[in-house]
Amino acid sequence: MKLYNYFRSSASFRVRIAFELKGLPYEYLPVHLVKGEHRQEAYTAVSASQLVPTLETDAGELLSQSMAIIEYLDETHPEPALLPRDALGRARVRALAQLIACEIHPLNNLRVLKYLTRELKVDEATKNTWYRHWVRDGLEKLEQELARLPAGTYCYGDTPTLADCCLVPQIFNGKRFEVDFGGLTRTMAAFDACMRHPAFQKAQPSNCPDNEA
Missing domain, CATH: 1.20.1050.10 (Glutathione S-transferase Yfyf (Class Pi); Chain A, domain 2)
Known part of the structure; x- marks a missing residue:
């Protein structure tokens, strides 16, 4: 999996934590927000909203929004669970x-x-x-x-x-x-x-x- 993110982005930070908690490897792809890289054509092709993070799955699917990404990781890699069972x-x-x-x-x-x-x-x-x-x-x-x-x-x-x-x-x-x-x-x-x-x-x-x- 590939994760487009920015080191200081708290939304990106959330997803990195989820990856580490689950012990999942990923490729780190930086997008510098202060330099405006999120508004450049290369990234707008990845993220229509021009926001980080974006997750590219092993199948090449693109997912946006940190909360949705974390729940996707939790559903596809259930252990350890990040949401209670009940x-x-x-x-x-x-x-x-x-x-x-x-x-x-x-x-x-x-x-x-x-x-x-x-x-x-x-x-x-x-x-x-x-x-x-x-x-x-x-x-x-x-x-x-x-x-x-x-x-x-x-x-x-x-x-x-x-x-x-x-x-x-x-x-x-x-x-x-x-x-x-x-x-x-x-x-x-x-x-x-x-x-x-x-x-x-x-x-x-x-x-x-x-x-x-």
Whole structure:
């Protein structure tokens, strides 16, 4: 399989984590977002939406959207499972994952931040305040959701799930912008547990071939 991604893309990071958790090999194909490579003809032929990541399967099929890709990997390579076996558990993990992927991440996506500065002429300090506000607001909501669940090592239970694949990249991004993580006890405990896991360590941006220190 081939994965088109960008080292700093949190959506790409999610998929890399899933690959590592499942022990699946893949070919890493970098697409540099800041340089605009996602808008060039070579990549638009791969991704009509001009977004990363894109997965090319062994059969040559192209799949977009990180959440769909991860679930595809989970269905085609069931072990270890990234979603619980029971319907209620699957719904709860998907809800946690979507709170991050759908409620937090879009507001601090690179193209959104660029629109704020280039089109709306927001200065850097104001942009960063925007970023920190929405990440913190979303993580506070995640913390409240986690507090309603039984205690576990990770977001849901004692094995990593789709929710953890989403959590770790969001925390990485938040650290870059100096988001306040104080008081997010369950959230940060899950993050710390993830970062002790070899799969999460291997998938992080610093280990990507296109990483820019």
